[in-house]
Amino acid sequence: MHETRLNLLKALACGAFISGTELGEICGVSRTAIAKHIEGLKELGINVYSVKGKGYKLSSPLSLLDKKDIFKNFDSLQHSLTPSLDLSVLTQIDSTNTYLKQHISQLKSGHSVIAESQTAGRGRHGRKWVSPFASSIYLSMYWRFGTGYQALSGLSLVIGLAVVDTLTQIGILNAQLKWPNDVYVNMQKIAGVLIEVEGAVGDAAHCIIGIGLNVQLPDDIDGIDQSYTDIQSQLGVPLVDRNKLTAILLNNMHRIIRTFEAEGLTPFIHRWESLNVFANKNVKLVTGNQSIEGICLGINTEGALRMQVNDLQQTFHGGEISVRAI
Numbered sequence: 001m002h003e004t005r006l007n008l009l010k011a012l013a014c015g016a017f018i019s020g021t022e023l024g025e026i027c028g029v030s031r032t033a034i035a036k037h038i039e040g041l042k043e044l045g046i047n048v049y050s051v052k053g054k055g056y057k058l059s060s061p062l063s064l065l066d067k068k069d070i071f072k073n074f075d076s077l078q079h080s081l082t083p084s085l086d087l088s089v090l091t092q093i094d095s096t097n098t099y100l101k102q103h104i105s106q107l108k109s110g111h112s113v114i115a116e117s118q119t120a121g122r123g124r125h126g127r128k129w130v131s132p133f134a135s136s137i138y139l140s141m142y143w144r145f146g147t148g149y150q151a152l153s154g155l156s157l158v159i160g161l162a163v164v165d166t167l168t169q170i171g172i173l174n175a176q177l178k179w180p181n182d183v184y185v186n187m188q189k190i191a192g193v194l195i196e197v198e199g200a201v202g203d204a205a206h207c208i209i210g211i212g213l214n215v216q217l218p219d220d221i222d223g224i225d226q227s228y229t230d231i232q233s234q235l236g237v238p239l240v241d242r243n244k245l246t247a248i249l250l251n252n253m254h255r256i257i258r259t260f261e262a263e264g265l266t267p268f269i270h271r272w273e274s275l276n277v278f279a280n281k282n283v284k285l286v287t288g289n290q291s292i293e294g295i296c297l298g299i300n301t302e303g304a305l306r307m308q309v310n311d312l313q314q315t316f317h318g319g320e321i322s323v324r325a326i
Contacts (some may be wrong), residue, residue: 004029005037006091009046009134015061015239017054044092044117044133045218060216062134063242065089065116073247085250088113092133094120096140097196097210104198104206109144110254114246121212122194130224137213137246143257145205152197152205154265154303156181156318157272159193159209162252164275166213169248172234176277179296179305180318183213184277188229190214209257213249215240265303273298282326283307285316292316293326 007027011018020031027034038048038056047059067089074085086108093099093115100113115138118131131138145151160177167175167183167190176184183191194210214230216239231240259267273279278296285292285307294309304315305323 002037002040004033005040008034008037009041009062010064012048012056012058013062013064015058017051017057019055023056046133047218047220059218061239063215063239064134065114065246066243069243070114070246070250073244074250077247077251086111087250090115092117092119094118095122095210096138097122097194097208100140100142100208101196101198104142104208107142109142112139112141112250114139122210130221131212132218132221134242135217136215136230137211137242137249139213139246139249140208140210141250141253141257143207143209143261145207145261147205148199148203149197149201149205151261151264152195152207154268154299155207155209155260156193156195157299157303158256158260158265158268159195159211159253160191161268161272161275162249162256163191163193163211163213165252165256166245166249167231169252170231170235170240170245172231175275177272177275178277179299179323180303180321185229185234187277188227190229190231190234209253211249211253213245215242215245266301269299269301278323278325284324284326286322286324287320296323 004027008023011023011026020034023034024031041048049057049059067087070087071085090113095118096113096115100107117133118138121128121131121138157180160181160183163183164175164177172185174185178184181193182189191211191213196208198206214228216232217230276298279298281296282293283296292309294307297306297308300306300315304317307314307316
């Protein structure tokens with residue numbers, strides 16, 4: 001984002017009316033230039049009101065990402081299991097997962113990137129992850145698993161637990177998990193996980209762990225084809241501190257990944273099953289043009305979904321499978 005436009009957004013983030021003259025003084029440009037930059041903000045999907053005699057105002061306050069603030073919040077957390085945070089904070093990017101994949105040879109395990117918006121955010125099955133500016137958490141973390149691919153079974157499930165722990169810590173106590181990578185609140189999606197792995201079989205697994213967490217989505221958002229919710233509507237607050245939220249999430253990710261790396265999925269199975277949104281419910285598994293109906297029983301020690309299909313128990317692994325309610 002252009003520096004002037006970013007400074008303009010920072011000035012408006014409080015949600016109050018500010019005159020064009022004052023904004024020009026803050027940003028070091030003319031009132032005419034301010035008007036052009038306001039149009040640029042609108043092109044990013046940011047709603048800006050203009051009222052004669054009052055100036056400009058955002059439709060609602062924004063919590064903009066601030067690296068120093070994230071670090072301060074992270075350092076204040078008790079029981080942090082990493083001595084220092086390795087984090088890149090970006091304004092706009094195609095995809096945080098793609099960014100890490102492009103720089104993977106230069107990264108240390110635990111390096112993360114977070115962005116204000118994504119122009120080509122991705123979910124599972126190549127679906128688009130709608131990523132409006134300053135409205136959510138778009139975060140990816142690189143982790144090197146020295147024991148290779150065999151160590152990754154169930155990773156998306158435990159990352160889901162890290163998201164649930166984060167939501168619990170900020171006051172959302174009823175989050176649940178949908179196999180293999182979604183987080184729900186009141187049967188609405190609030191977050192998703194995308195795991196991508198680089199490396200040769202038999203070598204270390206270079207893992208990119210992506211999380212999209214809805215924070216305060218615009219009312220007029222387009223492109224989401226399922227029921228969804230966000231943190232702001234669940235908490236009923238005017239503004240969510242995304243820097244504090246990011247620090248909590250990163251701390252939980254580090255804690256859970258280190259346990260997973262040492263002990264695998266086993267320590268997490270019971271808790272995951274207690275949060276299974278489809279526990280003992282009739283579901284439909286869809287893969288390609290095929291669908292299988294049965295009762296969701298939980299997961300096994302490898303993170304595969306256990307289902308009762310007619311009178312038989314069957315297990316299904318991830319990949320291109322989607323689970324849907326009947």
